[in-house]
Structure formats: C-alpha cells, structure tokens
Amino acid sequence: DGGITQSPKYLFRKEGQNVTLSCEQNLNHDAMYWYRQDPGQGLRLIYYSQIVNDFQKGDIAEGYSVSREKKESFPLTVTSAQKNPTAFYLCASSLGLAGGQETQYFGPGTRLLVL
C-alpha cells in the first residue's frame, strides 16, 4: 500500500535529550514537510524539502533539525534547544510540482511528550 508512515506513535523525551522522529513515504513524492500541532491550533510548518539534499526552514524551525538523504525519508530531530517540544508532529508529502493541484498527504503523526 502506498502511503506515509511515521514512527513512533508516542515518544517521550527527557530534559536535555535529542530525539528523532521518523517519516517515510513510498508515494514517489519529491516534496516532504514537517508540521507541529498544538491543542486548539492549526498546523505550523517546521521544515520542508522539495528535493533530496535540500530543505528550507518554515515558520518555527528553531530547536529542530532535518535531513533529506533519500527521497523516501525525511527525519526530524527535536534538539535540546527546543524548550517546549510537547506537541503532535505531522509529516506530509506532495508531488512537488509548481502550480496546479498539489495535494499534501499526511502520515498518522507522532505525539511527543516531555518527562
């Protein structure tokens, strides 16, 4: 089945610890995105990548880092510099075409909690 997988479903972070959230897609999409969702709020863009080995900061990139070594994978690391990481994290992908219909498809999300 084609789709986007995220792991783990729940993640617990200790103070001062870096943690990495996994996102994999087999849709052959070029573009991938990471969003953060807090209760009662919409989605805020952390990072996005249009092609392999290239990515851009979104609105709330501070305290996060990403890599895009493979087309299928776009892992997000929440560093110790992110002082309030408790949130729901959603990964998405799209074809990456300029113009026209460009629907984003989402993974099931990862809930990150700080111990």
Add this chain to the structure above:
Amino acid sequence: AQKITQTQPGMFVQEKEAVTLDCTYDTSDPSYGLFWYKQPSSGEMIFLIYQGSYDQQNATEGRYSLNFQKARKSANLVISASQLGDSAMYFCAMRPNTGNQFYFGTGTSLTVIP
C-alpha cells in the same frame, strides 16, 4: 502575506442535516489552490476536497462541496447529509502556486448529534 481564517471554533449539526464550515483567505498571489482536510480524533489529516483559483465551477466530492467565492476570498465547505462519522476537526488550507508552502487555518470542530 498569506493567511487563512476559520472563525467557527465549534459547530453542531443534527444527523442527516447539511452544515457549512466557513473559511476566508488572504493572498496576493493570483493563482492558488484551496484545500479542506478532516482530522478525526486519531490525529491523521485526511484530504477531502480541492479548488483551484481559476476553476469556474465549485468543486464537489461525494457529500462534500466547496462554495468558492473568489471576490469575497471565501472557500466554505458544505457537508450534506451529515453522519456521526463526520464528527472531527476540519482545516482549511491554501497553497499559492508560486511556492511550495501550504497555509492552514486554526480549524473548526464539528460535532454531529444523533
């Protein structure tokens, strides 16, 4: 600047009735796409419907239709014959065709009452 506004934090509808969820947007881009997503309690975002800014007709997908009024910059979602499974958060989003970023509203929580 791009902005999506959803002014209804919560809505209730009787089962089998129709409901309209409001969305207004602001963009200086002449060409853009508008999207609606459904987020059930499980958390996954489910794509519902798309409308292009140059599409002459309003988009429809089964029980979902998008009431697109370009001059008013509104893109309301209409759900007909509501079902209990429609209870969820609904997000409006926009993507200017000149870029790759999507912009989301804060969402509307819909509760369908039996």
